[in-house]
Amino acid sequence: xxxxEEVVTTLRKAGQKATPQRIAVLSALRHSGRHMTASExxxxxxxxxxxxxxxxxxxxxxxxxxxxxxxxxxxxxxEVEYEWLGQNRHHHLICxxxxxxxxxxxxxxxxxxxxxxxxYGFRAxxxxxxIFGICRNCQKGGRG
Amino acid sequence: xxxxEEVVTTLRKAGQKATPQRIAVLSALRHSGRHMTASExxxxxxxxxxxxxxxxxxxxxxxxxxxxxxxxxxxxxxEVEYEWLGQNRHHHLICxxxxxxxxxxxxxxxxxxxxxxxxYGFRAxxxxxxIFGICRNCQKGGRG
DNA sequence: AGAGAAATTGCATATAATAGCACTTGATGA
DNA sequence: TCATCAAGTGCTATTATATGCAATTTCTCT
Ligand SMILES: [Zn+2]
Ligand SMILES: [Zn+2]
Ligand SMILES: [Zn+2]
Ligand SMILES: [Zn+2]
Numbered sequence: 001x002x003x004x005e006e007v008v009t010t011l012r013k014a015g016q017k018a019t020p021q022r023i024a025v026l027s028a029l030r031h032s033g034r035h036m037t038a039s040e041x042x043x044x045x046x047x048x049x050x051x052x053x054x055x056x057x058x059x060x061x062x063x064x065x066x067x068x069x070x071x072x073x074x075x076x077x078x079e080v081e082y083e084w085l086g087q088n089r090h091h092h093l094i095c096x097x098x099x100x101x102x103x104x105x106x107x108x109x110x111x112x113x114x115x116x117x118x119x120y121g122f123r124a125x126x127x128x129x130x131i132f133g134i135c136r137n138c139q140k141g142g143r144g
Numbered sequence: 145x146x147x148x149e150e151v152v153t154t155l156r157k158a159g160q161k162a163t164p165q166r167i168a169v170l171s172a173l174r175h176s177g178r179h180m181t182a183s184e185x186x187x188x189x190x191x192x193x194x195x196x197x198x199x200x201x202x203x204x205x206x207x208x209x210x211x212x213x214x215x216x217x218x219x220x221x222x223e224v225e226y227e228w229l230g231q232n233r234h235h236h237l238i239c240x241x242x243x244x245x246x247x248x249x250x251x252x253x254x255x256x257x258x259x260x261x262x263x264y265g266f267r268a269x270x271x272x273x274x275i276f277g278i279c280r281n282c283q284k285g286g287r288g
Numbered sequence: 289a290g291a292g293a294a295a296t297t298g299c300a301t302a303t304a305a306t307a308g309c310a311c312t313t314g315a316t317g318a
Numbered sequence: 319t320c321a322t323c324a325a326g327t328g329c330t331a332t333t334a335t336a337t338g339c340a341a342t343t344t345c346t347c348t
Contacts, residue, residue: 019313055330056328111259116277122275123278125276133260163297
């Protein structure tokens with residue numbers, strides 16, 4: 001299934017409207033396969049919808065986040081980064097010193113979710129975490 | 145040790161200057177023992193330093209966060225909430241449906257930190273997390 | 289106590305993100 | 319196909335946070 005079709009069916013299934021604006025923004029994000037900021041998405045989606053407004057981009061992303069289609073993370077740059085999640089879940093380790101970003105799979109956070117459910121009955125949505133700290137290299141005194 | 149003295153010695157030990165502005169902001173936060181927003185802290189600290197500016201409050205909090213004296217968390221309200229950490233570490237579970245906030249001790253996140261260190265050599269700073277999800281009550285169909 | 293360097297502040301301004309509101313559009317079903 | 323109506327959009331205004339810079343203040347050293 002292509003980006004557009006998946007976006008359209010998912011929105012409709014959730015009782016939301018599949019507008020050209022949303023389709024343009026979300027399929028741009030899904031298609032890129034990487035983190036993108038709201039303004040990057042605006043620039044990209046404007047190629048299809050020239051009148052598109054940044055507020056529509058934000059509202060689209062907020063709605064898609066509710067549906068857990070996209071994840072967001074503050075990676076330490078000024079702007080929030082968004083990413084298409086679909087079924088997959090992953091997280092990031094960010095070094096406070098050298099800025100290096102490492103991607104980690106969901107395993108570690110998944111076991112946290114299990115522990116929280118067993119102890120608090122809380123069903124945690126650990127979709128896309130940014131975890132700050134010091135990387136292996138910088139601990140050794142390296143500059144990363 | 146009172147709020148002010150602890151703030152002063154910690155700042156000096158870290159090579160930072162203990163200005164009246166910082167002392168007022170940080171000891172207000174420490175003294176309150178709860179989450180406070182930047183504007184609440186401005187209002188409180190202005191009682192001592194009437195000329196205090198909101199930008200100074202933000203810069204003070206950013207510096208203290210670097211020193212890991214204070215934690216910040218986005219709890220789903222519009223504003224970032226700050227809290228004095230000192231030596232203690234805790235986290236919060238926030239229900240996306242009813243808004244209930246539960247406080248959890250550091251245990252769960254501490255074992256995540258251990259796993260990340262063993263597997264990636266990454267020393268994670270899991271100071272003060274806000275974890276969103278659905279609480280026990282709301283899962284049962286309750287309104288929380 | 290006083291000089292000097294460096295950090296910090298106030299002020300003005302910029303940027304990121306959100307919200308209100310009137311108008312438009314997509315989905316639904318006759 | 320068309321009427322209906324809630325959801326979504328553009329536009330504007332607002333809020334929260336960050337930054338540049340000149341003036342001030344703290345700390346250190348003498
Ligand atoms: Zn990611
Ligand atoms: Zn590093
Ligand atoms: Zn807290
Ligand atoms: Zn709940």
